Structure formats: structure tokens, C-alpha cells
Amino acid sequence: MNGTAEVVVAGAGPTGLALACGLAAAGTRVRVLDRAAGPATTSRANILHARGAEVLARLDALADLRERAVAPVGIRMHVKGRHLTTMTFAPDERETVQALFVSQAVVEQRLRARLGALGVEVEWGHGVEHLGQDADGVTVRTAGGGAVRASWLAGCDGAHSRVRELAGIDFPGTPVVERFLLADVHADDIADREHSAGWYHRDGILMAMPMPDASGNLWRLMANVPDDGRTLTADEIVRALAGMLPVRAGITGARVRDAVWTSVFRIHRRLAADYRAGRVLLAGDAAHIHSPFGGQGMNTGIGDAENLAWKLALVVRGDAGGELLDTYTAERRPAAAEVLRRTTTSTRALVAEGAVARLLRDHVVVRILNLPAAQRQATRTASQLGLTYRRGPLGGRGRSPRPGDRVRDRAVLLAGGVPGSLTGALGPDWVLLSGDAGAPERFHDVLRDALPGAVATATDSAHDGDEVLLVRPDGHLLWRGTDPARLARRLATAGIRPGPPRPSSTPPGTDRATARPPRS
Incomplete structure (x- = not known):
């Protein structure tokens, strides 16, 4: 499996697949290598929060996930068999x-299908x-024994990343909880499937989450x-978890029949010292x-992938300098640090x-979590839709949305008056958003060159x-204003370099790079 590529992505989980999709859609020659013999079939992660769903929509990989999934409605918490609170989405x-609420395996299927449509297949066993x-x-x-030569290597190969180790990037951290047992099991009479359930006990916590499954009786059990x-x-593992149902939850009639997947894990928090070492x-999970x-x-990994994809694609094309890649760590590492703190x-x-x-x-926290305002805030925080990079190197001041802020999706009219959405127009494209269809004309030369x-x-x-808003491919605002000269300066300070002038006078939005594969 020798050869070359502009970018090699190591790891075919959600992060690596999302990164490869973003790169390939932008016309980058990418190869995806994975150590496993083939795709994973177990669920592992089981929720795609709103931010992750939005990224997949921009990658044109959301497909039928809405139809395949169920909406998470919350979790009912109990102590000594008594219902304490329902933490509702x-x-x-x-x-x-x-x-x-959808299996990670299904998310990966959809990403692989999109990547295949872009002409890239995962190279398993490598x-x-x-x-x-x-x-x-x-x-x-x-x-x-094969060798691949590439301009860049992206390590998306998980918590035990070989790429991170070889690149010499430190991965400091600390343990949070000693040991958790997990099993996806077919079981009867645990609880109703309208909510997840959790039981506090002095020996530890036990949680039961209904999993999407054709049988209608697949549950994820977890306990420390x-x-x-x-x-x-x-x-x-299964016997231990089944034995906790009467002890920690007071459930005596449940019948656990068989296991689909089991795991034993320790919870650590770790954050890479840097997200870049030269061309790596x-x-x-390789980073956090x-x-x-x-x-x-x-969701955090998919967010990393989208942030990196548009920046790396510009650098590979020669439309940006390597300094643009430094903004990747500067934007995404603080976001991961905040996730680590909260979790x-x-x-x-x-x-x-x-x-x-x-x-x-049991007497203070659960009362707070029972408040509607607290539940709305918790859901919004978990969604990651409020994530902002305004304090990063591509951020800025001014009225909302500020540079670095996410621009909320909305209905828009695209070129030629075609109805569409902002999310649908983004990724790999940028979007110049205005209230007047004629406004982009005065920015034509700047955007054509840069x-x-x-x-x-x-x-x-x-x-x-x-004002016009220049929205990045990942949905965040780069610049807003009325002066093309100021836009040119902003692009330059971001490391996006104007190329040689093109003879075309076609307005932005109608001159597409012919090498870029179309969205399906």
C-alpha cells in the first residue's frame, strides 16, 4: 500500500472520517489508514449532540440519521428506589x-458512505x-511494511494514539474514577424506555439507557x-451488572438475557500539550x-475535524500559510479544556x-437540576452550539455575532434566488451573507483573489x-463590515494569502473549483 497523498489521516473513527470528508470535499488528495481489520460494529458513543449533527449536515453526511435515531428525552434519577428528579433535554x-440518540457505529457508516462518494475508501489493517x-x-x-509519503499527517487514532507517541507530544492528565463496568445487553423489565434511568447508592451509581435497536429491548448498563x-x-461483567439491579436500583424482576458488547474502563482526563508538531x-481522542x-x-472530535479540515485544505492548496494551522490548536484546545472541566x-x-x-x-444538586432554566442551560451547553472562538486569534470585538462566534443556521436565498439554508451552503464553501443580493459585488475582487x-x-x-458577514466553512464568523479593503487585511492577518489574479469577473458564489467533488 505504498504511494503518496497530500494528507494522511490515521484513524477511521468519527473524527478521522469527518476530517477526511472535509478535506476530500475541498479537493484535497487524502488517504485514511486504520489499524483495525474492518469497521467497528459496537455502539460505543450513543448520542450525537446538536453541534455534531450540524457538522454532519455541512459535510453532507447526515443522510437518514434523523430517521434512524430517537430524540433523547432525559434521565430519571432515583435514590433508595425513590424518584428524585427527571433531568430533561x-x-x-x-x-x-x-x-x-444514535449509535456511533451508525454515524461512522454514514461518514464512510459520504467519503466513498467523494472517491476515498478506508485502508483497513494499516x-x-x-x-x-x-x-x-x-x-x-x-x-x-508499506510506506506513504504525504505533506501532512493527522493523528485521529484514539486515546492510545501511536501518532501522538511518535510525534513526541505530551499527553498529561489525571484519573477521575477508578473503574466502570459497561455492557450493552438485551434485557426485560428494567424500566420504561421513555427515559434513561439512574440510581444513586452508597456503593456507587447504576445507570440504564435504552439503546436504539430493532428488538426494542437493548439497554446499556453502566456502574462504577x-x-x-x-x-x-x-x-x-454482565453478571456483576445484573446483580446490581436489585441492590442499587431495587429492581428484582429484570431478566438480562445476552450481551452485545462489554467493556471495563477507567475515567481519565487528559489533554495534549499541543495539537501540532511540525507536519503532524x-x-x-488522540488530543483529549x-x-x-x-x-x-x-461531538468534540467531530468539531476538531471540521475546524482542521478547512484550514488544512487552504494550506495544502497554497492559499494560506502554515500559520493558519496554528489557529487550530489556539481555537480547539481551549474548547476541549472546557469540556474536560465540565465532564x-x-x-x-x-x-x-x-x-x-x-x-x-441528593438534596441540593438534584433540586437545581429539576429547574426548567437549569435544564435548558444544561441542554444548550451539551449541544456545543454556543461554542465561540471570539477570544482566539481569528476572533474579534463588536456586536453579536462577533468574529469567532457561530452564526446560527437560517433560511437564505442562494445565487440565482434559489432557496436554501446557511448550513447547506457551507462546507467546504465559505458564505458571504448579506441582506442585499447586490452587496457581494463590491467584495468580488478580494474574494476571487484570496x-x-x-x-x-x-x-x-x-x-x-x-454589513456583509463572511462565514467560515465551519459556521463561525471571520469578519463583518462594509469595506473590501478591511476584509482583505483581515484575510491577510489570518494567514490567507491572495493568489495570482484570475481573469474571470464572475461574482463570488458562481465560480466553483471544478476539481472539487459535488455535494450529493
């Missing part, structure tokens, strides 16, 4: 995307074993247990790991080790004033 109705980099690129050697150093078999970049509670892992805090509150911590949890063939135009009748 309270989605923002102003948004066009909401969380989807994990990265060695790498060497120089000023011009990276040479990757795989376990099978002391670490006695023993290695547990799948049968022992990290994304997803944290508690699975809150379902933030898959660690919520996990420690949930597990509540010690009598005082349990008292506060971002040739990559800017669509959109008109929003509700947009007031003469």
Missing part, C-alpha cells in the same frame, strides 16, 4: 438541529507504526465499582480524553464519593444594515 427550538518528517512532508510506515485488580470476562496534527458522561467525546465536575458530582458529597448531590472558487453568496432578508 430541553432543546433550543430556534435551532434547526437537535441531539440524536496502522501507523513509524513516521519521519522533514521540511517538505511526512513519511508514514505501516504495520504491513472498586478496582480490585482482577481482569473480568464478558460474562463476569492531532484530533479527537474525558469522562463519557454527557456524551461529549464524539470531570459532573462525573464527580454524579459518583459523589463520601457521605457529605452524597448529601449535597479564496478563489470557494465562496458562495447568500441573502437573508432579516439581515439589517449594509
Whole structure:
């Protein structure tokens, strides 16, 4: 499997697949290598929050996930068999995307299908074993002895990333919880399937989540247990969890029949010291790991992928300097640090080790979580739709949305007056958004030279004033204003370099790069 590529992506999980889709859609020659013999079939992560769904929509990979998924409605918490509170999902109705309760395996299927439509197939059984980099690129050697030469390497190969290790990037962290047991099982009479359920007990917590499945009786059971150093078999994990149902939950009539998947894991929080070492970049679990509670892992990794994809595509094309890639770490590492902080805090509150911590949890925290305002805020935070980069190197000041802020999806008119949405117009394209269809004309020369063939135009009748908004491919605002010269300066300070002038006088939004594969 020798050869070349502009970018090699190591790892075919959600992060690596999303990155490869974004790169391929922008016309980048990409190869995806994975150590596994084939795709994973187990669920692992089981929720795609709203931000993740929006990214997949921009990648044209959402497909039928809305139909395949169910809407998460919340979790009922109990102590000593008594219902304490129902923590309900309270989605923002102003948004066009909401969380989807769907298996990670299904998400990966949809991403692989989109990647295949873009002409790229995953190369299974080819994990990265060695790498060497120089000023011009990276040479990757795989376990099978093959070698690939590329301009850039993206390590999306998980918490035990070989790429991160070979690149010499530190991965400091600390343990949060000693040991958790997990099993996806077919079971009867655990609870109703309208909600997830959790039971607090002085021995630990037990959680049961209904999983989408044709049988209608697939559950995910999770519980923390002391670490006695023993290695547990799948049968022992299932027996241990089944035995906790009467003890921790007071459920005596449940029947656990068989296991689909089991796991034993420790919860750590770790954050890479940097997301880049020369021509090697990290994304997803290779860059950060944290508690699975809150379902933030898959979504955070997909967010990394989208942020990196448009920047790396510009650098590969020669339309931006390498300094643009420095904004990737500057924007995404603080976002991951915040996720680590939140998930660690919520996990420690949930597990509540010690009598005082349990008292506060059961009589103070649950009362707060029962408030509608708290549930709306928790849902919004988990959605990651409020994520902003305004304090980063591509951020700025001014009225909302500020540079670095996410621009909310909306109905727009595209070139030629075609109805569409902002999300549908983005990725891999940028969008110049205005309230007047004629406004983009005065920005034509600047955008033609700096971002040739990559800017669509959109008109929003509700947009007031003469300002135009230049929205990045990942849905965040780069610049707003009325002066083309100031836009040119902003692009230059971001590291986006104007190329040689093109003879075409076609307005932005109608001059597409012919090499870029179309959206399906």
C-alpha cells in the first residue's frame, strides 16, 4: 500500500472520517489508514449532540440519521428506589438541529458512505507504526511494511494514539474514577424506555439507557465499582451488572438475557500539550480524553475535524500559510479544556464519593437540576452550539455575532434566488451573507483573489444594515463590515494569502473549483 497523498489521516473513527470528508470535499488528495481489520460494529458513543449533527449536515453526511435515531428525552434519577428528579433535554427550538440518540457505529457508516462518494475508501489493517518528517512532508510506515509519503499527517487514532507517541507530544492528565463496568445487553423489565434511568447508592451509581435497536429491548448498563485488580470476562461483567439491579436500583424482576458488547474502563482526563508538531496534527481522542458522561467525546472530535479540515485544505492548496494551522490548536484546545472541566465536575458530582458529597448531590444538586432554566442551560451547553472562538486569534470585538462566534443556521436565498439554508451552503464553501443580493459585488475582487472558487453568496432578508458577514466553512464568523479593503487585511492577518489574479469577473458564489467533488 505504498504511494503518496497530500494528507494522511490515521484513524477511521468519527473524527478521522469527518476530517477526511472535509478535506476530500475541498479537493484535497487524502488517504485514511486504520489499524483495525474492518469497521467497528459496537455502539460505543450513543448520542450525537446538536453541534455534531450540524457538522454532519455541512459535510453532507447526515443522510437518514434523523430517521434512524430517537430524540433523547432525559434521565430519571432515583435514590433508595425513590424518584428524585427527571433531568430533561430541553432543546433550543430556534435551532434547526437537535441531539440524536444514535449509535456511533451508525454515524461512522454514514461518514464512510459520504467519503466513498467523494472517491476515498478506508485502508483497513494499516496502522501507523513509524513516521519521519522533514521540511517538505511526512513519511508514514505501516504495520504491513508499506510506506506513504504525504505533506501532512493527522493523528485521529484514539486515546492510545501511536501518532501522538511518535510525534513526541505530551499527553498529561489525571484519573477521575477508578473503574466502570459497561455492557450493552438485551434485557426485560428494567424500566420504561421513555427515559434513561439512574440510581444513586452508597456503593456507587447504576445507570440504564435504552439503546436504539430493532428488538426494542437493548439497554446499556453502566456502574462504577472498586478496582480490585482482577481482569473480568464478558460474562463476569454482565453478571456483576445484573446483580446490581436489585441492590442499587431495587429492581428484582429484570431478566438480562445476552450481551452485545462489554467493556471495563477507567475515567481519565487528559489533554495534549499541543495539537501540532511540525507536519503532524492531532484530533479527537488522540488530543483529549474525558469522562463519557454527557456524551461529549464524539461531538468534540467531530468539531476538531471540521475546524482542521478547512484550514488544512487552504494550506495544502497554497492559499494560506502554515500559520493558519496554528489557529487550530489556539481555537480547539481551549474548547476541549472546557469540556474536560465540565465532564470531570459532573462525573464527580454524579459518583459523589463520601457521605457529605452524597448529601449535597441528593438534596441540593438534584433540586437545581429539576429547574426548567437549569435544564435548558444544561441542554444548550451539551449541544456545543454556543461554542465561540471570539477570544482566539481569528476572533474579534463588536456586536453579536462577533468574529469567532457561530452564526446560527437560517433560511437564505442562494445565487440565482434559489432557496436554501446557511448550513447547506457551507462546507467546504465559505458564505458571504448579506441582506442585499447586490452587496457581494463590491467584495468580488478580494474574494476571487484570496479564496478563489470557494465562496458562495447568500441573502437573508432579516439581515439589517449594509454589513456583509463572511462565514467560515465551519459556521463561525471571520469578519463583518462594509469595506473590501478591511476584509482583505483581515484575510491577510489570518494567514490567507491572495493568489495570482484570475481573469474571470464572475461574482463570488458562481465560480466553483471544478476539481472539487459535488455535494450529493
